[in-house]
Amino acid sequence: MLLPVIMAGGTGSRLWPLSRELYPKQFICLHGQNSMLQETVLRLSGVQARDPVVICNEEHRFLVAEQLRQVNKLSHNIILEPVGRNTAPAIALAALNAVDQGDDPILLVLAADHIIDDKSAFHEAIAQAIKYAKNGSLVTFGIVPTGPETGYGYIHRGEKISDDENSPHRVQRFVEKPDRETADDYIRSGQYYWNSGMFMFRAKRYLQELEKFRPDILEACKRAMANVKEGDDFINIDKDDFIACPDESVDYAVMEKTDDAVVVPLDAGWSDVGSWSALWEVNEKDVAGNSLKGDTFIHNAKNCYINTDDQLVAAIGVEDLVIVNTKDAVLVARRDQVQDVKRVVEFLKTECRSEYRKHRETYWPWGRADLVVQTGRFNVNRITVKPGEAFDLQMHYHRTEHWVILSGTAKVTIQDKTILLTENQSTFIPIGSIHTLENPGKIPLELLEIQSGSYLGDDDIINIKEQYLKS
Known part of the structure; x- marks a missing residue:
């Protein structure tokens, strides 16, 4: 049976400020009702396949x-990379993991951050590819x-595999991103496809070819997989x-x-959403071309992309702009210059600012925390804890904490004492006190956390016992 392998690495810096290192674009809802990762998983509905490996x-x-x-x-199906090493090693890890389980499935390798609007055409292409991968x-x-795109690599197709009218072609060569004149030539020839970065092959077949051409990659991946702990x-x-x-x-x-190598054509409304202008192109628009x-609020605005987290954004008399508003940053750019968003990220890194890496609101296994106020001596977080979850x-060692319950019920343990707190009640956690907080209720728990002390870094959290051990 088919085993989807979804590659969910990458930081998506070209979609800053919405996409950041700790919360990149594949985990954000940009097109459709779910995150891009979830859309990739749900797109496989109707295909006979196992649960995906991510x-x-x-x-x-x-x-x-x-x-x-x-x-x-979720079924023990997440492979963690301690560092990014690109797609060849990532696919090798998935193939080795499958073979180690005594199997040789057909791998369907997908990216977690692509848009495919025509699901039936996607399924047809998968069905066609399976025959050749087998x-x-x-x-x-x-x-x-759909045009002479200079932002993608291309695949030059060779001869047909068979006489069948719908037969795929052998791959003649892969070519790098071309200039505009070369891209025009490719489109006029009718012999080139955009390189999607999606693949299908048997696990053992891929490992055979990897051993032939890059045995150093295969050996490193084998060593890395040799001591995988069962039961994690x-x-x-x-x-x-x-x-x-x-x-x-x-x-x-x-x-x-x-x-x-064989290339199967795919005409399914595909986009890799590589920039804000690309996202404007694939999203729904009003009669004036605004997404x-x-x-x-807009007035006399045309062909703009506006995305705001919570604050009102008003745009008057503007055209061809991208405006993206988050809780801690605002981007305003012409649509034809969004490729320079990377310059903002480079600046933030050079200045050692946090906005390139994380949002004001961060997500945790137990819920989320919104850093409402940040100073050198105290922070204020608005925290939401999901039902049944716990810190x-x-x-x-360096800070005290004061918790004020806004809604819901909190079960708080400080040292050897456990108490229940409800709305408008509070508690204080002294420096050095072992503590935890749990939401025993059926609704989300909301609280304010006031941190105070000489050092407020995340590395002053000394974990005694991890709560998040369930699959």
Whole structure:
């Protein structure tokens, strides 16, 4: 049976300020009703396939687990990468994990941050590709181009596999992102597809080709997978061995070198949502060409993309703008210059500012925390704890905490004393006190947390016992 492998790494910096290192675009609802990861999983509904394997960064493990749980697809199926090493090693980890279980499934390799509007056309392409993957071919999906795009790599198709009118083609070559003149030539020839970065092949077949062309990658991945602990909620690989693995894409490592590459065309409303202008293109628009999300007011505005978290954004007499408003940052850019958003991220990194890495609101296994006030001596967080969830048992060496319950019921343990608190009640946690908080109720628990002390960094959380151990 088909085993989907969803690659959910990457930081999505071109969609700053909404996408950031700790909460990148694949976990955000940008198109449709769910996050992009969830849309990728749900898109497989109707395909005979197992629960997907998701490969992600260790820092995103709880985000992925929670989003898979929400769509009932969490089943010890998350492989954690301690560092990013590109797609060839990531796919090798998934293939080795499958083979280690005594199986040789057909892997359907997908990215977690793509849009595909025509699900039936996507399913048809999968069905066509399976026939060739079963027989040992390494299949790539080529996007039928809609214009001379210079932001994508291309696949030059060769001869047909068979005389069948709908037969796929052998891959003649992969080509880098072209300039505009070359892209025009590609489109006029009718022999080129956009490179989607989606693939299908048997697990053992991929490992055979990887061993042939990049045995160093395969050996590093084997060592990293050698000591995977059974029974963990996540599939944790060895950090030191994986750090030693070369950084290489599957295109360079295998697909450009193999003699068995086949391209199946895909015409299904695909986009990799690589910029704010690309997102404007695929989203619904009003009669004036404006794509709006959140609390907005517009007057005499045309062809704008506006996305706001909570504050009202009013736009008057403007055209062709991207306006993105979050709780701690605002982006205003011309749609034809959004490629320079990366300059903002580079600036924030150089200045050691946090806005490139995390939002004011952060997500945890137990819920979320919104940093309402931040100073050198005290912070104020508005915290939401999901029903049945709890903080880790913890302590702090440098700060005290004061908790005020806004709604719901809190079960608070400080040292050896446990109390229940409800609305308008509060408690104080002294420095060095072992403590935890649980929501025993049926509704979300809302509270204000006032942190005060000489040092307020996250590394002053000393975890005594991890609560989040269930799958």
